[in-house]
Amino acid sequence: MHSTNPQDYRLSVAPMMDWTDRHCRYFHRLLSPHARLYTEMVTSAALVRGKQLRLLEHSQQEHPVALQLGGSDPRELAEAARYGAQAGYDEINLNVGCPSDRVQSGRFGACLMREPALVGDCVKAMRDAVSVPVTVKCRIGVDDQDEYADLQHFTETMIEAGVEVLVVHARKAWLQGLSPKENREIPPLDYERVYRLKREFPQLVVVINGGITTVQAMRQHLAHVDGVMLGRAAYHEPYVLAQVEAALYDMPLPSRDSVLQHMRPYIEAELARGTALKHITRHLLGLYQGEPGARAFRRILSEGAHLSGANWSLIEQAMAPARVAA
Helix, strand or coil: CCCCHHHHHHHHCCCCCCCCCHHHHHHHHHHHHCEEEECCCHHHHHHHCCHHHHHHHHCCCHEEEEEECCCHHHHHHHHHHHHHHHCCCCEEEEEEEECCHHHHCCCCCHHHCCCHHHHHHHHHHHHCCCCCEEEEEEEEEEEEEECCHHHHHHHHHHHHHHCCCEEEEEECCCCCCCCCCHHHCCCCHHHHHHHHHHHHHHCEEEEECCCCCHHHHHHHHHHHCCEEEEECCCCCCCHHHHHHHHHHHHHCCCCCCHHHHHHHHHHHHHHHCCHHHHHHHCCCCCCCCCCCCCCHHHHHHHCCCCCCCCCCCHHHHHHHHHHHHC
């Protein structure tokens, strides 16, 4: 087993269902050479029973990239983790934070916060199966489990199971009465609780997630924890990744146009493989967010990408208004 370097976790992009697919990750990597990227959650059952190994597809340029798994059967998770490690992922992450109904019925995601011993068994089984780090992403609590003591006990159990990195979404999950979307917005953020966790478990690499949208906010969090995970901000305004990269790693800030030009070989290779352009361009829509020409950029891509024969020239066309505005 190799020990974990906290520096590797300073910046990451959250696993987001229907969003952080391989095309999205390739694009995010161009914006941020250092960020850790995460797959959408893949259920252990889909890999092990469904043999859907295509779900593990990714490109070499994405590294460092982690596979996020959902499940609660230690044996099955261990096997799924093995598939992930064989496919070349740099880390296997267990989802103990997703509040969707579909997830609860499968007894994984946030409801597992009520069963720390089971999560510990899952982590141990996964760690025995692979040599890459096994990490956990959780919430600060679930439903009425509102005491810091619950989170403390959960964290102690994770450390006993060998977890070295804990990613904490600083909101509770309400499993009854709130939709997954509402669960990302309504329960109040409690960053202080995550900071306290880091103070009390200094040996643990603690990464904070939830509602973080600016470089300034990121710097404030890094005074208290080891890393920051960006979620929706990285998706809706992807250029923030380049800005954070420049601030944290002293990297030159690439122009938005140059990022798209670097996407071109990837896009053309994917089109040649039979990928429809719309599957890639949906991740690019927010690139010019807040800039003159942004609306035209979105509109041209949205209207044209699903048409048959849509190719790179559509992106050139979409960039033109932004260039004129600049």
